[in-house]
Amino acid sequence: MPKQVIVHSSIESVEIIDTPIPTPKDHEIVIKVIVSGTNPKDWKYPLWKGWSHNSGDDIAGIVHSVGKDVYEFKPGDRVAAAHEFGTENGSFAEYSVALDWVTFHIPHNVSFEEAATIPSAAFTAALALYSDMDVSPPYLSKEQEGSGEKTPIILYGVTTAVGAFAAKLARLSGLHPIIGVAGRAASFARDLSDYVVDYRAGEDSIVSAIEDILAKEGLDRKVRYGFDCVNEQGSLETTLRLIDTNGGQICTVLPPSLFSRTKENFKWPEGVKGTNTACPQVQTTLKDFGYIWARLFSRLLADGRLTAHPYEVIPGGLNGILIGLQKLRNGEASALKYVYRIEETGKVAAPKISEANAATKSSQDTKPVKDFPFPVKDEVSSSS
Structure with missing residues (x-):
């Protein structure tokens, strides 16, 4: 059975569990994840909210199946997408789910690793x-x-x-x-x-x-x-x-x-x-904005006007998720994204977690961020 990673709120351990391949709803796309990217929020949200879950949101992979209202994508397409924040079936998995309007085709000149650095950022x-x-x-x-x-x-x-x-x-x-x-x-x-x-x-x-x-x-x-x-x-x-x-x-x-x-x-x-x-917001209140920019990303990437972010592959696939999150937490990433090749799970050994790394904590660990990352808008202007 396919696997996914549950990131524990302590950011000291993860659990790899069996999960059936999701069934897509109306505007959903089920993607076989080839490479998952990571973002700082992937460790911050479980820790700060005390919520153990699959926190990955950056997907690069191949369309497995689509919902009844999806018409721009079909099984076999190479795609990247931003998983819907806070929902099940995140990108730290063999199969993930994304909404069609925040999914985009990966041009042939862009690798899965490169594509995984793009969506959320x-x-x-x-x-x-x-x-x-x-x-x-x-x-x-x-x-x-x-x-x-x-x-x-x-x-x-x-x-x-x-x-x-x-x-x-x-x-x-x-x-x-x-x-x-x-x-x-x-x-x-x-x-x-x-x-x-x-x-x-x-x-x-x-x-x-x-x-x-x-x-x-x-x-x-x-x-x-x-x-x-x-x-x-x-x-x-x-x-x-x-x-x-x-x-x-x-x-x-x-x-x-x-x-x-x-x-x-x-x-x-x-x-x-x-x-x-x-x-x-691109998945909730600004859907049209998300749709337009997802399509534009494909075009800009295809002709070279936009390029991916530098990245480092953390070995071990799903077994390496915790390493990458702890490296992010400890401030080790500099001008790069950590990505994971999911097919390496069980085939390539993940780095060992050193005691020093496991014990190191960011100064942000104890921040009172119960509302992170919302409110969606925190805005005051001269006209208010």
Whole structure:
């Protein structure tokens, strides 16, 4: 019988259980998982909510069966998808389930490993830019390069998967200069950004460096767009110092009430629109947005305008899930995604968990995040 992984809320163990192949409902697609990707939420949600479940959401595989209302996919198709957050049959399994509108065909030039890095992070980046902020999408944008027009954007955490996809999409939309804030992965950050600022220099140095960049580019000292893809250690407060208080916009990947310096007392500055970008919206309130961007991902990947995120394969298939989640929890990932080749389960030995690794905890383990990752919107604007 097919297997799936249940991630225990302690993030110290998992359980591999037998699970029948799901039967797809109306708009569902059952996918034989070839490669599963991982995201930070895959360990955070079980731990913070105390919920043991199959927390994987990034799927790359082959269509096994489809629901009665699915017409764009058929058995045998190579696809990637974002599993519906918080539901059964996640991607840490031999068979997973996704909704058809957030599923996309994998072009022949893209591997399953590459495809598994894309869904959740790319949808989040697209939501931030094109739904939560008013950036013009690539298919509507006028080319700015050579026109003398400049629209800068600050991406704090540009080498995270979400930040990297945001940088790639922002470039396709003609935003310039792209100012990335990064640390260890400076080389990758330079590939994504026009300018890179090292966050390790401290808040005042970051702000000063970005102000110098803006001056060099002949721009105002405040920018219209900012995206905090890190959400820790003052990243939001630093970015906000550079956002225009006359209509500037900023997005975060977590609600500021959970990670800002003032937590539940946090308020957006007057004149700034702030939004907590939540990926599950593409499966609930923004279905059309999810549909459009899923199809566009295929097109952009096929012609090379969009590329996958760097990745590292954790050996052992389902037996390696815990290793990857603990490495994410311990902050070991830098500018890469951990992925798992499901067929390796039982065939390739997974790395052993060292006592040191098992004992290491992130400082976030005890955060009071009972509402993570909702509310879907954590927004206050000057008009409210």
